[in-house]
Amino acid sequence: MRVLMTGGGTGGHVNPALAIADTIRQNDPTAEIAYVGTHHGIESKLVPAAGYPLYFVEIQGIRRSFSLSNLKTAYLTLTSPHKAKKILREFQPDLVVGTGGYVSWPVVRAAAQMGIPTALHESNAVPGVAVRMLASKVDRIYLNFEETGAALGGGEKLLRVGNPILHPRAVIDRESARRALGIPDRYRYFILSYGGSMGAERLNYATLRLMRDFTARHPEVYHLHATGSIEWELCGSWFREMGLDQYENIKLVEYIYDMPEQMAAADLVICRAGAMTVSELAIAGKCAIFIPSPNVTDNHQYRNAKVLVDAGAASLFEEKELEGTDAAPLTARAAYLLSPEGEAERRRMEEAIRAFAVPDANRRIYFDLVELVKKKKK
Secondary structure, eight states: OEEEEEOOSSHHHHHHHHHHHHHHHHHOTTOEEEEEEOSSSTHHHHHHHHTOOEEEOOOOOOOSSOOTHHHHHHHHHHHHHHHHHHHHHHHOOSEEEEOSSTTHHHHHHHHHHTTOOEEEEEOSSSOOHHHHHHTTTOSEEEESSTTHHHHTTOOTTEEEOOOOOSSOOOOOOHHHHHHHHTOOTTOOEEEEEEOOSSOOHHHHHHHHHHHHHTGGGOTTEEEEEEOOSTTHHHHHHHHHHTTGGGOTTEEEESOOSOHHHHHHHOSEEEEOOOHHHHHHHHHHTOOEEEOOOSSSGGGHHHHHHHHHHHTTSOEEOOGGGGOTTOOHHHHHHHHHHTSGGGHHHHHHHHHHHHTTOOTTHHHHHHHHHHHHHHHHHO
């Protein structure tokens, strides 16, 4: 089977595509897989590192404010499918799979016009522009959230499969993870918090205030926070100014390299609400407080989190609720969830978030893609 993957701009689009590609290769070692992206997207780094050939098309997103750049975007939107057809004729795929981002548009659109089987995967609760534009043209749309289907008009082509996980690992139980990490038994609770590999200033600052106002006063609570690379030095200075470096139960790091183990050991996770993060927390069954990034298209992180909140599966604070020196709402919520009074609610949230988990998403997608190709050939 020859498969052409596409999707880009952010890791949230590229990693699911690579997860699908890896799953195809694992199940069919004879499969030939290539990728289409842009020169300026993160796929230009991640795809070659994963070992897949990479083709390029020129396409860009539309800007929300008035810009002459939008004239170029309109031109590329019209002309890029014709250029994508050259790649399709050269590679001759049996199947084209897109995972969102504007680069998906010309490739999947051209494949559909040429009668090649096509599929999309949408990780977020609210479908992106490219997925909405392509929804009526493809043969299959895979969903992470059931709620996404309504925005795409419903229909038999929609299939909820969860989020494909890159390098999936076996789920580790809490006690085994704590032993592996060497977390002392004197810590009854473990708070894990992070804002992303690049950082998140307001989330970081709110978390440091939580450490100051709650964790520092509760020696039975262990708290690990990752700042991200951009704000590592700034947060380190705040950390020392608040005197938090004096506490054994509080640890600040730039990046967490063993996230599956840390997440498994945690009793409460405070983080962003990207689709991959939400999926990992659901599989791990963790009580979570989401602080979504407001700087993403269609505010999709907030909407991802809101789906879980409405199901009683998580808590949610917008950054604007934690502005200035006021982290009291976050501190109060964390303190309650890690108290005897909040124990029952924390357990309910852990059970509720597990309902969103699809541990075998990779397998489901692979076998459905195989059937899709067979059906199209018939």
